[in-house]
Amino acid sequence: MIMPVILWTDALVFLLVAVVLSFVLYARSKPHLRTPWRHVLGSRLASASIVILLVYVVIGLLDSLHYRAALEDNGAGEEVHYGVEVLSVLDYLLEPLHTRTEKTYSSPFATHLYTRETIQHPDGSQTREYPRLIWGGRHLADPETDFARDIRVRVATAGLQALLLTGLLLVLLGVWLARRSRHSLGHAIRSILAGRTRIPLRVILLTLGVLALLFCLALNLSTAYHVFGTDKVGQDVFYQTLKSIRTGLVIGTLTTLVMLPFAILMGILAGYARGWIDDLIQYIYTTLNSIPGVLLIAAAILMLQVYVSNHPEKFETALERADIRLLFLCIILGITSWTGLCRLLRGESLKLRESEYIKAAVSLGVSHASVIGKHILPNVMHIVLITVVLDFSGLVLAEAVLSYVGVGVDPTMNSWGNMINSARLEMAREPVVWWSLLSAFLFMFTLVLAANLFSDAVRDAFDPRLRQR
Amino acid sequence: MFAYIVRRVAYAIPILIGVNLLTFYLFFVVNSPDDMARLHLGVKRVTPEAIDKWKVERGYDKPLLYNEAVSGSAKLTHTIFFEKSVKLFAFDFGHSDDGRDISHDIQQRMKPSLAIAIPTLLVGLLINITFAMLMAFFRGTYVDVSGVILCVVLMSISAMFYIIGGQFLLGKLLRLMPISGYDTGLDAFKFLVLPVVIGAVSGIGAGSRMYRSFFLEEANKDFVRTARAKGLKESLVLFRHVLKNAMIPIVTGVVVVLPMLFLGSLLLESFFAIPGLGSYTIDAINRQDFAIVRAMVFLGSVLYILGLILVDMAYTVVDPRVRLS
Numbered sequence: 001m002i003m004p005v006i007l008w009t010d011a012l013v014f015l016l017v018a019v020v021l022s023f024v025l026y027a028r029s030k031p032h033l034r035t036p037w038r039h040v041l042g043s044r045l046a047s048a049s050i051v052i053l054l055v056y057v058v059i060g061l062l063d064s065l066h067y068r069a070a071l072e073d074n075g076a077g078e079e080v081h082y083g084v085e086v087l088s089v090l091d092y093l094l095e096p097l098h099t100r101t102e103k104t105y106s107s108p109f110a111t112h113l114y115t116r117e118t119i120q121h122p123d124g125s126q127t128r129e130y131p132r133l134i135w136g137g138r139h140l141a142d143p144e145t146d147f148a149r150d151i152r153v154r155v156a157t158a159g160l161q162a163l164l165l166t167g168l169l170l171v172l173l174g175v176w177l178a179r180r181s182r183h184s185l186g187h188a189i190r191s192i193l194a195g196r197t198r199i200p201l202r203v204i205l206l207t208l209g210v211l212a213l214l215f216c217l218a219l220n221l222s223t224a225y226h227v228f229g230t231d232k233v234g235q236d237v238f239y240q241t242l243k244s245i246r247t248g249l250v251i252g253t254l255t256t257l258v259m260l261p262f263a264i265l266m267g268i269l270a271g272y273a274r275g276w277i278d279d280l281i282q283y284i285y286t287t288l289n290s291i292p293g294v295l296l297i298a299a300a301i302l303m304l305q306v307y308v309s310n311h312p313e314k315f316e317t318a319l320e321r322a323d324i325r326l327l328f329l330c331i332i333l334g335i336t337s338w339t340g341l342c343r344l345l346r347g348e349s350l351k352l353r354e355s356e357y358i359k360a361a362v363s364l365g366v367s368h369a370s371v372i373g374k375h376i377l378p379n380v381m382h383i384v385l386i387t388v389v390l391d392f393s394g395l396v397l398a399e400a401v402l403s404y405v406g407v408g409v410d411p412t413m414n415s416w417g418n419m420i421n422s423a424r425l426e427m428a429r430e431p432v433v434w435w436s437l438l439s440a441f442l443f444m445f446t447l448v449l450a451a452n453l454f455s456d457a458v459r460d461a462f463d464p465r466l467r468q469r
Numbered sequence: 470m471f472a473y474i475v476r477r478v479a480y481a482i483p484i485l486i487g488v489n490l491l492t493f494y495l496f497f498v499v500n501s502p503d504d505m506a507r508l509h510l511g512v513k514r515v516t517p518e519a520i521d522k523w524k525v526e527r528g529y530d531k532p533l534l535y536n537e538a539v540s541g542s543a544k545l546t547h548t549i550f551f552e553k554s555v556k557l558f559a560f561d562f563g564h565s566d567d568g569r570d571i572s573h574d575i576q577q578r579m580k581p582s583l584a585i586a587i588p589t590l591l592v593g594l595l596i597n598i599t600f601a602m603l604m605a606f607f608r609g610t611y612v613d614v615s616g617v618i619l620c621v622v623l624m625s626i627s628a629m630f631y632i633i634g635g636q637f638l639l640g641k642l643l644r645l646m647p648i649s650g651y652d653t654g655l656d657a658f659k660f661l662v663l664p665v666v667i668g669a670v671s672g673i674g675a676g677s678r679m680y681r682s683f684f685l686e687e688a689n690k691d692f693v694r695t696a697r698a699k700g701l702k703e704s705l706v707l708f709r710h711v712l713k714n715a716m717i718p719i720v721t722g723v724v725v726v727l728p729m730l731f732l733g734s735l736l737l738e739s740f741f742a743i744p745g746l747g748s749y750t751i752d753a754i755n756r757q758d759f760a761i762v763r764a765m766v767f768l769g770s771v772l773y774i775l776g777l778i779l780v781d782m783a784y785t786v787v788d789p790r791v792r793l794s
Contacts, residue, residue, distance in 0.1 A: 290769075291491070295766045303496070407754060420629045
């Protein structure tokens with residue numbers, strides 16, 4: 001028995017997915033939108049980064065389906081009680097990682113703890129030694145002799161599995177291509193491998209192959225070892241960094257979703273209506289802009305803290321409290337970041353309202369609302385799109401900084417910012433604990449790099465000024 | 470020119486009033502001083518007397534906007550709004566929640582902030598321009614392509630990694646310089662090297678890429694082609710025509726951030742334990758000292774608006790085509 005829990009951010013995440021999917025369906029039917037997207041997909045770097053981004057998105061979505069599991073039935077069996085811990089589908093899939101906690105720090109692939117402990121022997125004597133881990137490498141009878149062989153076997157298995165998986169993907173892609181181009185399957189597979197397809201399927205396949213290898217390695221190794229070590233309280237770092245993906249994605253996307261309606265409405269209104277409306281909107285965004293972003297965020301988060309600490313009854317679980325803070329952070333980040341887009345849209349609609357087709361529409365008696373909806377809005381959408389993708393990576397990076405300043409996500413929430421923040425002290429330890437920082441770095445860097453490459457391709461494809469060159 | 474500046478300054482006043490009202494609303498209306506007192510004194514087991522005492526000590530015991538208890542103009546001046554918000558316009562920041570004089574603190578802490586911010590800006594500018602010129606000179610070749618890729622990679626690394634990595638590598642492993650700390654006078658130099666290097670390096674990715682696009686924008690213009698057609702050497706074209714014209718967006722981009730340098734860098738200062746305004750702000754946020762955060766919000770907006778005015782003036786200096794009216 002489970003009870004589904006829909007957090008605020010979950011609802012918004014799925015709303016966002018719906019918006020994106022409907023946009024994709026809409027864009028497919030419009031040739032003027034299909035062309036630039038084809039251009040994006042045609043770029044090798046962009047299509048590889050799309051694959052990587054999609055993997056992140058899938059992990060993030062799995063982590064957005066929350067539920068509370070029922071507690072063990074005590075036999076009376078009338079009313080079902082649910083645990084206070086809110087879990088996600090990702091937690092369920094990663095259960096071994098989630099539950100297998102050690103005592104404290106252990107390095108990646110370790111079989112013993114990172115710190116010495118005093119151990120009582122049966123004969124009464126005491127020694128200081130590194131105790132065995134509870135879970136890491138527990139299937140090994142003697143770690144010193146078996147470890148290397150065990151790793152070799154597991155890596156080899158993973159390699160074979162990945163090879164099979166990639167082969168399967170190649171066949172699937174081949175079938176898809178053969179159906180579309182009405183060639184034989186053999187011809188389709190040959191053209192994928194030779195890189196003769198319009199969408200760079202060979203690069204996509206290569207990326208998928210690398211991801212499949214990483215996936216199989218994780219599957220084979222992380223079930224027996226802590227591949228990225230454990231943190232201070234013995235939790236698996238790999239699990240933490242996977243959980244952080246959702247936080248990063250939510251900050252990067254929901255912020256945009258929150259600010260978009262404001263920015264579009266205000267920007268177009270200012271440019272189209274001019275006069276005092278324009279002055280007022282300009283005044284609002286100059287004022288907001290002139291407050292240093294970090295300080296406005298800090299002020300707002302401090303205020304939220306005061307509110308939450310004075311109204312503890314409104315939040316049932318710790319995760320709900322963390323979630324409302326995450327949502328609030330997105331809103332505040334949205335408030336500080338809509339001004340740039342608003343200014344761009346104002347400029348563009350100032351220019352558009354002087355264009356002949358809009359003058360013609362107005363003189364034919366078309367209402368202002370439909371001029372804005374039918375003529376101005378579609379013609380500024382490329383600016384919106386470019387800004388949204390360009391902002392994403394900046395927002396993911398901002399989360400880390402804000403968490404360090406103490407005004408980011410809740411300290412109990414898994415996020416790269418919190419991981420880096422704790423790694424700061426770990427790096428000063430002797431001997432150094434480096435794996436938290438490394439895993440946060442790897443996962444964050446991959447996401448931001450993929451997002452940057454993707455946004456460059458989107459900008460090149462959609463910006464009319466760049467397209468002419 | 471003078472009339473223009475006067476007008477811009479006058480235009481800044483309503484914006485500052487807006488900032489002031491917004492912070493007043495956030496700090497005193499959304500949450501009452503009672504809430505703040507409770508947060509500071511601990512939510513549970515706090516007596517009303519302790520809250521009142523806390524408020525009296527910090528001057529939060531007065532009414533928000535209108536004081537009925539007194540007569541004359543004091544009805545308006547003996548209020549939280551006047552004492553905490555209106556006085557900011559006279560740069561009277563008052564006292565922090567733990568009783569320190571904020572104006573004095575700001576003056577003290579400005580120097581270390583500038584000692585980091587100015588060298589970081591200059592070193593970064595030098596590196597970025599050189600790197601961007603190199604990419605523009607070899608545009609379209611492998612040097613350019615790999616340069617751009619390097620920039621994107623550098624951009625994708627969080628500033629936190631640069632700082633932690635730099636401290637670890639240069640400070641702890643190689644022991645080239647102290648990891649953190651600060652000293653007065655010339656002794657400060659050895660403490661400043663590491664933050665300045667890290668600050669400049671972390672800006673290379675975004676900066677160089679932007680400057681490269683400035684250079685390429687100019688390099689595609691007609692007068693550059695004419696210069697080349699006259700038979701001018703490529704390096705001369707680059708330095709004499711492209712660099713000079715691309716300096717316009719670069720200089721204005723720098724001028725607009727100049728006033729903000731006073732506020733210092735939040736990350737660098739707090740990581741390297743430098744007693745500047747950046748670490749002051751972070752400490753205030755962590756101690757939940759609302760008076761300091763309020764003062765810094767106001768100071769930040771003043772400096773931002775100052776930057777906008779300066780950049781308009783800079784345009785007329787670097788680009789003779791622009792006339793202010």
